[in-house]
Amino acid sequence: xPNLSRSSKGRLSLDSEVISLTATKRDSTFVERLTPAGRxxxxxxQCGTCSASCPSAPAMDLTPxxxxxxVQLGFQDQVLHSxxxxxxxxxxxxHVRCPRGIPLTETIVTLKRLAIQTGIGEWPDSxxxxxxxxxxxxxxxxxxxMEFMIRYFLATNLLxxxxxxxxxxxxxxxxxxxxxxPRLRGEGRLDRLFERVAELEGQG
Amino acid sequence: xxxLFYPGCSQESSALEYKTSALAVLEALGAEVEELGEWxxxxxxxxxxxxxxxxxxxxxxxxxxxxxxxxxxxxxxxxSACYTNFRRTAEAVAANPGLLGRINQALEVEELxxxxxxxxxxxxxxxxxDFGPQAIAARVQMRLTGLTVAPYYGCQTVxxxxxxxxxxxxxxxxGILQALGATVYRHPREAYCCGTSLVMTKPGVxxxxxxEVLRACSSADCIAAVCPMCHMNLDSYQDQASRVMGQPLxxxxxxxxxxxxxxxGLPESKLMFxxxxxxxxxxxxxxxxx
Numbered sequence: 252x253p254n255l256s257r258s259s260k261g262r263l264s265l266d267s268e269v270i271s272l273t274a275t276k277r278d279s280t281f282v283e284r285l286t287p288a289g290r291x292x293x294x295x296x297q298c299g300t301c302s303a304s305c306p307s308a309p310a311m312d313l314t315p316x317x318x319x320x321x322v323q324l325g326f327q328d329q330v331l332h333s334x335x336x337x338x339x340x341x342x343x344x345x346h347v348r349c350p351r352g353i354p355l356t357e358t359i360v361t362l363k364r365l366a367i368q369t370g371i372g373e374w375p376d377s378x379x380x381x382x383x384x385x386x387x388x389x390x391x392x393x394x395x396x397m398e399f400m401i402r403y404f405l406a407t408n409l410l411x412x413x414x415x416x417x418x419x420x421x422x423x424x425x426x427x428x429x430x431x432x433p434r435l436r437g438e439g440r441l442d443r444l445f446e447r448v449a450e451l452e453g454q455g
Numbered sequence: 456x457x458x459l460f461y462p463g464c465s466q467e468s469s470a471l472e473y474k475t476s477a478l479a480v481l482e483a484l485g486a487e488v489e490e491l492g493e494w495x496x497x498x499x500x501x502x503x504x505x506x507x508x509x510x511x512x513x514x515x516x517x518x519x520x521x522x523x524x525x526x527x528x529x530x531x532x533x534x535s536a537c538y539t540n541f542r543r544t545a546e547a548v549a550a551n552p553g554l555l556g557r558i559n560q561a562l563e564v565e566e567l568x569x570x571x572x573x574x575x576x577x578x579x580x581x582x583x584x585d586f587g588p589q590a591i592a593a594r595v596q597m598r599l600t601g602l603t604v605a606p607y608y609g610c611q612t613v614x615x616x617x618x619x620x621x622x623x624x625x626x627x628x629x630g631i632l633q634a635l636g637a638t639v640y641r642h643p644r645e646a647y648c649c650g651t652s653l654v655m656t657k658p659g660v661x662x663x664x665x666x667e668v669l670r671a672c673s674s675a676d677c678i679a680a681v682c683p684m685c686h687m688n689l690d691s692y693q694d695q696a697s698r699v700m701g702q703p704l705x706x707x708x709x710x711x712x713x714x715x716x717x718x719x720g721l722p723e724s725k726l727m728f729x730x731x732x733x734x735x736x737x738x739x740x741x742x743x744x745x
Contacts, residue, residue: 287551354615385502
């Protein structure tokens, strides 16, 4: 039995500190693919400073320290399917405290990207955020907060939007958000730049 | 002193009071500030997740504009996430000059070239170090005596690409607030995370973070913030954070330049206190009593 298991609720759990290296599929090139910053993970000594520093760690299915160990060992599926990276708020506390100088927060960004590219579907509330934001940014070149929020809630859970309705009205009254009609047709302000970047990354 | 000003998206709507008060304060201090024309979003926390290259190209587009517009003027950012993206891009290029070619291949479609030269400064850095407490104190017209202010830096203002203050125990605001005549309330959550976008995607986790900051500051009369994201989470989401914390938390959250502007005697039209979700009035009332 692998020690790494998924409960009926889909939560990943690491049953003990002992990890079976043979019972679970691994990819030894995982660390290598995490861009230059991620490769530094081979330096990790498992001191746990990252977990102790992380304001989100108590809510994570894998603590940061556990996650980095799994990355080192090539447990790609387990890492990419976990929720841990989506609870990172980019506070960079682990990043500046890591005694081995590993740019951990930058590596989290890479993990999020890999998870989205791999089509991991377990955390739609998180991935929809990036899609909605990216859409609005590309279309107008600048953020339109209200359209972004509407797109986000339409893509995730309209019911949860109800919880924000009162706040939304307050923000409208204070002039903090502006109702603007979405522009649905025509070229987006950053379409060409986004397309060129996609072309270049395709070559890379 | 002359600067190019990069407002950033939030300052055009939700944090208009931040931009307005910052520009008014800089002008009152004698700075010459010109807004960067044709600027676009820095990519926020999103671009780099969508694509590695996009996470560098979107900041670089604005840095290229700054290089084109500037005669060695530094670019000034007020949002800590914008600031982080610009400095992150500049650092990435400095560490790996080969990236410049790739970034510029993308910027061709915008007819722009980034040379890796433009410097970006945070408003707090400029206020604390280019002007400094003495220059600010010299222009104070109404001392904020009796007002206890809890400084809140958040994360990306001071780490990891920020060279002007300590990444974990920052202190840049102390001298400025004292120069205004305010009492500084030091607390253990000065550089703790506000919860960022987690207040939307994982409210239970994000609101807890905002709540921790609010609770740590609750003995002060108000909080001083220097980032629109932090301000949004602490001010607009304060009721929701209170519910998550299981205790009533009620404290006005002001942008630092609003507090400076108040002491400098700038009019309400430049300070825009009416835009806050948590009313600023009670804190200001303490001021007039003293």
